[in-house]
Amino acid sequence: MKNDLKHKLHPKWESFCQRFHLPAHPRILVVGLERTGRSVCRLLAQFEVEIIGTDLAGPDRLDPELSTLPPHQVRFELGKHHSETFTAVDCIFVSPGVPLNLELFQGPRQLGVPILNDIELSAHLFGGSIVAITGSNGKTTATQLIGEILQTQDHGCTIAGNIGKPVLDSAFLNYNHNHDLVLEVSSFQLEAIRFFKPCIAVLLNLTPDHLDRYSSLEAYYQSKFLLFKNQNSQDWAVLNQDDQWIKAHSSALKSRLVWFSRTQPVPYGVWLHDDWVVTNMTPSEQRLFSVRSFKLPGRHNHENLLAAVAVGLIKGIAGPIMESVSAQFSGLPHRFEQIATFKDRVFINDSKATNVGAVVAALAGHKTPVHLIMGGRNKGGNFDPLVKIVKEKVVHLYLIGEASQEIASTVSGSIPFTECPSLDSAVELAYKNSNPGESIILSPGCASFDMFKNFEDRGNHFKTIVSSLMVTEKNHAENFSL
Incomplete structure (x- = not known):
């Protein structure tokens, strides 16, 4: 399959090189070696190219993933970017998380090196x-x-x-x-x-x-x-x-x-x-x-x-x-995902809501009173649009992460809120404060990187907390009945 694919793609690769004025066997730099960067390396390895992969993360974090790439075709520069490498290649592929206004790209641009993506x-x-x-x-x-x-x-x-x-x-x-x-x-x-x-x-x-x-x-x-x-x-x-x-x-x-x-x-x-x-x-x-x-x-x-x-x-x-x-169609994980109903309370995982607009949209369509968990790393957004919708929909707001004080100052006087040291404590307090017929929703309105690897990690941790809470409450009820 791989050889057949290479045979089919090779004329198109040659056309790609011609369009961007690359030599027949170009030297290519891949900046950022998370999922997207690694996929670029895997695809390019099918052609006669020299590949250099660079990432600010060190080998201790990236080694397990990089072991899937062909070592004889990809050379790695990890832990820092080397400016001389950026000006010694024929083409640069940039991963989505890498800003294009980095000073490192100024030299390649002046030399006419194409800076592209997947x-x-x-x-x-x-x-x-x-x-x-x-x-x-x-x-x-x-x-x-x-x-x-x-x-x-x-x-x-x-x-x-x-x-x-x-x-x-x-x-x-x-x-x-x-x-x-x-x-x-x-x-x-x-x-x-x-x-x-x-x-x-x-x-x-x-x-x-x-x-x-x-x-x-x-x-x-x-x-x-x-x-x-x-x-x-x-x-x-x-x-x-x-x-x-x-x-x-x-x-x-x-x-x-x-x-x-x-x-x-x-x-x-x-x-x-x-x-x-x-x-x-x-x-x-x-x-x-x-x-x-x-x-x-x-x-x-x-x-x-x-x-x-x-x-x-x-x-x-x-x-x-x-x-x-x-x-x-049942939707996707972490997108307003109903994960449990326990004691007539609905738990919803909306961890993918990483901006205020997503939170507002989620709350606008929800019909039961909400205990809302928000916070994380602000991406430069303005929390003012929250005030109207939380006054209409939210019983109590539970704030976590770096942006908790900023959100608190925005909603102060509009709705009761509590700043919590962790997602675990926020879920536990929200459950304790809630009444039957109400919802407990994680819809952060912020990025996850202050406390979690990504929004999936945050959402999965929320699921784990809810599952553990349900087990604890059931065990407590059983012991009480004895």
């Missing part, structure tokens, strides 16, 4: 059509749902990208010219694209995020719009009509516009009316199916569904098929 390479090597999804919130859920809808087609579909499956590990397992690639992309990835051009590009929403990396909110929003920069009149842009910034800037796009809305009819696209998905993308306006069979709660998930239906209609998928897929 999705740029995938666009050149992949033979099928690309559907790319971005947005501040809901990207992974929408990407998965779109992928499952398109997987009903005979020619197949692969789901990859920022969803946790690096595109260069995933897309080429089923390499053919008819295959669809459904790709979640982040603003960080979009910063480094040159020719990347999806045939369908989806922008779900825009809310403040990553302001620790961007100079302004406008700069962050503009980075999302890079998804459309290489599209033409033969391509499609799927856009949220309820987002005012997106609507105001849509006239600059060259692609065909398809809109979705949770609140109103659209010029061309899909919308909700009386819990029905309605479209005018068919010869006459048509009700497709009711959203009552869709399991995922909240207005943000209805928007994800509408975006997925719009893509399905572009691809010619019938309404009954999309209704069946959406009815069976």
